[in-house]
Amino acid sequence: MALDAVNLADLIPSDLPDGREVVAEGVALSKTVDMGRSLYCEEKGVGSDREWREIARQKGIPLTRINIGLSNWDETRAGLENIYEDALSRGVRPPDSYNLLAERRMGLPKDKRAEAPQETGPCLWSEKDWWELNHTVPIQCGTNDNMIGGPGSVDNVVDALRAGSTTVGIISQYSWKWPYWDDESSQVTAVVKAGGVLAAKKDQGAIFDSYLEDGYPGVFHDYANYVGWAMLERYVAEDLIGAAYSPSWGGLTQNPVIKAAVTLALDAINVNRVPLMFVQGDTIGKEMDFDGNMAGVVNDLMLSKMADLRYKLGSAFIAVPVTEVARIPTWQEIAQVHTINRKCEEYIPMLDPYIDWGKIEKMAGELVAGGKEFFNSALETMTTMGVDVKDPCRVLIVMKRLGAEMCEQLFGAGARDDSHMRGHKPVLQTDLVRKTMEKRDEVLSDLAKRPADDRLKNRKILVASTDVHEFAKFLLSSTFEAVGSRVIDCGINRDPEDIVKVALETGADAVVITTHNGVARSFGTKLLEDMEEAKVTAPVFMGGVLNEDIDGSDIPVDVRNDLHQLGIETPDSIDQMLQSISERVSPPTP
Numbered sequence: 300m301a302l303d304a305v306n307l308a309d310l311i312p313s314d315l316p317d318g319r320e321v322v323a324e325g326v327a328l329s330k331t332v333d334m335g336r337s338l339y340c341e342e343k344g345v346g347s348d349r350e351w352r353e354i355a356r357q358k359g360i361p362l363t364r365i366n367i368g369l370s371n372w373d374e375t376r377a378g379l380e381n382i383y384e385d386a387l388s389r390g391v392r393p394p395d396s397y398n399l400l401a402e403r404r405m406g407l408p409k410d411k412r413a414e415a416p417q418e419t420g421p422c423l424w425s426e427k428d429w430w431e432l433n434h435t436v437p438i439q440c441g442t443n444d445n446m447i448g449g450p451g452s453v454d455n456v457v458d459a460l461r462a463g464s465t466t467v468g469i470i471s472q473y474s475w476k477w478p479y480w481d482d483e484s485s486q487v488t489a490v491v492k493a494g495g496v497l498a499a500k501k502d503q504g505a506i507f508d509s510y511l512e513d514g515y516p517g518v519f520h521d522y523a524n525y526v527g528w529a530m531l532e533r534y535v536a537e538d539l540i541g542a543a544y545s546p547s548w549g550g551l552t553q554n555p556v557i558k559a560a561v562t563l564a565l566d567a568i569n570v571n572r573v574p575l576m577f578v579q580g581d582t583i584g585k586e587m588d589f590d591g592n593m594a595g596v597v598n599d600l601m602l603s604k605m606a607d608l609r610y611k612l613g614s615a616f617i618a619v620p621v622t623e624v625a626r627i628p629t630w631q632e633i634a635q636v637h638t639i640n641r642k643c644e645e646y647i648p649m650l651d652p653y654i655d656w657g658k659i660e661k662m663a664g665e666l667v668a669g670g671k672e673f674f675n676s677a678l679e680t681m682t683t684m685g686v687d688v689k690d691p692c693r694v695l696i697v698m699k700r701l702g703a704e705m706c707e708q709l710f711g712a713g714a715r716d717d718s719h720m721r722g723h724k725p726v727l728q729t730d731l732v733r734k735t736m737e738k739r740d741e742v743l744s745d746l747a748k749r750p751a752d753d754r755l756k757n758r759k760i761l762v763a764s765t766d767v768h769e770f771a772k773f774l775l776s777s778t779f780e781a782v783g784s785r786v787i788d789c790g791i792n793r794d795p796e797d798i799v800k801v802a803l804e805t806g807a808d809a810v811v812i813t814t815h816n817g818v819a820r821s822f823g824t825k826l827l828e829d830m831e832e833a834k835v836t837a838p839v840f841m842g843g844v845l846n847e848d849i850d851g852s853d854i855p856v857d858v859r860n861d862l863h864q865l866g867i868e869t870p871d872s873i874d875q876m877l878q879s880i881s882e883r884v885s886p887p888t889p
């Protein structure tokens with residue numbers, strides 16, 4: 300879409316309050332919040348995680364972090380205790396901090412959580428749960444996932460600070476939608492107010508954290524735009540709200556050199572040099588051969604950890620468990636990669652002098668230049684179109700409503716060139732887009748080798764994702780387009796009701812769902828119930844990560860058999876799906 304086809308000021312809802320007043324409300328609220336002190340900070344003799352990181356980066360002490368989010372808080376707490384003990388028993392330093400991979404319901408206001416659908420990960424229900432985050436073992440809790448970003452941001456920031464978590468995020472998640480929550484104004488307002496609370500506590504070490512890939516960078520095609528997005532977030536968090544901002548990132552990048560370069564670029568735009576909270580290990584290069592994934596774990600972390608020490612970034616590296624592609628890892632799998640993370644620290648002084656940092660710095664410089672293009676273009680365009688760019692609520696809502704694709708098309712760095720995705724030649728193409736395109740080419744070339752099959756031609760195929768994961772949806776849509784079907788793109792973050800409504804309105808011949816968040820069984824059950832009620836008889840196909848939490852297991856279990864019993868097909872591959880869908884929707888032979 301061309302820039303002249305959209306007026307950014309029209310994206311602002313009439314009920315959106317003035318962002319400056321919202322920040323002031325957050326500041327006022329902060330007066331009722333006493334910040335707790337974690338066991339970790341007590342052990343280090345500091346008041347906040349930030350204070351320790353400032354010391355660590357000066358002294359050259361490498362920090363590590365882990366991701367953990369088992370099926371509920373009790374399981375997660377026990378996992379933390381085990382990981383801590385495991386590290387001591389192996390003689391390695393325990394992790395410095397952890398990202399609590401909280402369940403998505405945590406993003407909703409407290410009173411809405413119980414009635415929302417349960418997904419994978421722990422939800423915190425009581426004051427005791429919150430307190431234990433930082434008072435179980437001396438590993439600092441980063442309250443990130445689903446804490447700030449959703450409509451429940453204000454509830455969460457207050458609870459997190461009281462519990463001794465001084466880093467709260469994830470600002471990028473304001474771009475997400477939560478189940479059964481459509482009110483974007485109140486969501487953005489909650490994020491800005493939570494930011495106001497953090498701003499008031501800045502001098503005590505509070506940080507407004509981000510994880511870039513949870514925002515639009517997760518689908519951007521150019522790393523320069525990652526940097527531009529971070530500049531925009533920093534501008535909102537620091538210049539408009541007054542908080543300290545720290546951009547974490549990394550999970551969707553496999554190439555370690557690119558990872559080091561982007562991290563340096565993020566440090567360069569970090570004008571107040573707030574310690575970068577974490578750099579996440581690669582999550583997209585792992586395969587089902589878990590042993591083989593060890594190679595990725597090691598190669599991934601060396602350069603990032605070297606960059607951290609050399610440039611005094613104050614960040615912690617998260618090594619990603621080898622089972623990443625399959626499911627949430629067990630505590631043993633987290634302990635395993637944490638050990639590798641620590642052991643690799645011994646090799647840093649041996650390798651670092653031989654790395655050509657000049658090349659990596661040059662790459663970082665190009666990304667910074669591209670990032671500035673993105674940032675300047677976004678702010679200038681908003682200003683020209685009458686958006687008050689001094690108002691954090693307005694800047695955030697405009698970006699949210701614009702969507703990732705448009706945002707990159709309109710503001711993206713790199714020369715305009717329609718032969719490239721999003722109409723720009725990328726400064727540096729993202730690994731995930733590169734891999735997804737390669738996968739798409741592979742699927743399409745396999746298709747081309749087979750005898751032509753017209754059975755799906757002109758058939759209406761509804762494709763939807765139950766959550767934020769959208770690359771598989773892109774692959775599915777591309778495949779159906781290639782065989783001549785009419786794709787009804789129902790979008791991402793879809794509830795069963797949305798899908799049934801669209802299927803009914805469009806007379807879809809088949810419903811194809813991609814799902815990743817560990818809700819496959821309950822989503823499938825509700826979908827079929829709603830379809831039956833609405834008398835929609837199209838066959839349903841599901842794929843992605845087909846698992847769900849069950850009582851008695853600390854990790855989600857495979858639910859494919861349950862889905863089959865419901866009458867939902869779960870083909871093992873896109874190819875197999877085409878076969879069975881053709882059989883199910885082809886017109887009866889006369």
Ligand code: B12
Nearest residue numbers: 517582623626627766767768769770771813817841842843
């Ligand atoms: C990229 C990614 C993200 C990105 C998504 C970016 C985006 N906009 O799409 C970000 C960082 C935002 C993200 C967020 C989250 N993620 Co995520 N993510 C991934 C990751 C690394 C890759 C997924 C991907 O895109 N792969 C590329 C595509 C092309 O492949 P694919 O999805 O695997 O699909 C293939 C097949 O499965 C199949 N397929 C898929 N769907 C269908 C459907 C049909 C009908 C058929 C036939 C086939 C089929 O075809 C594809 C080609 O082979 C996976 C781990 C991994 N390595 O797979 C975790 C993963 C899926 N995420 C996970 C989780 C838990 C989350 C979060 C809930 C974390 C959190 N607590 O915040 C959030 C989601 C929040 C939300 N609002 O929904 C878990 C799911 C765990 C589980 N169920 O056991 C995984 C497995 C990571 C893990 N090990 O913990 N994630």
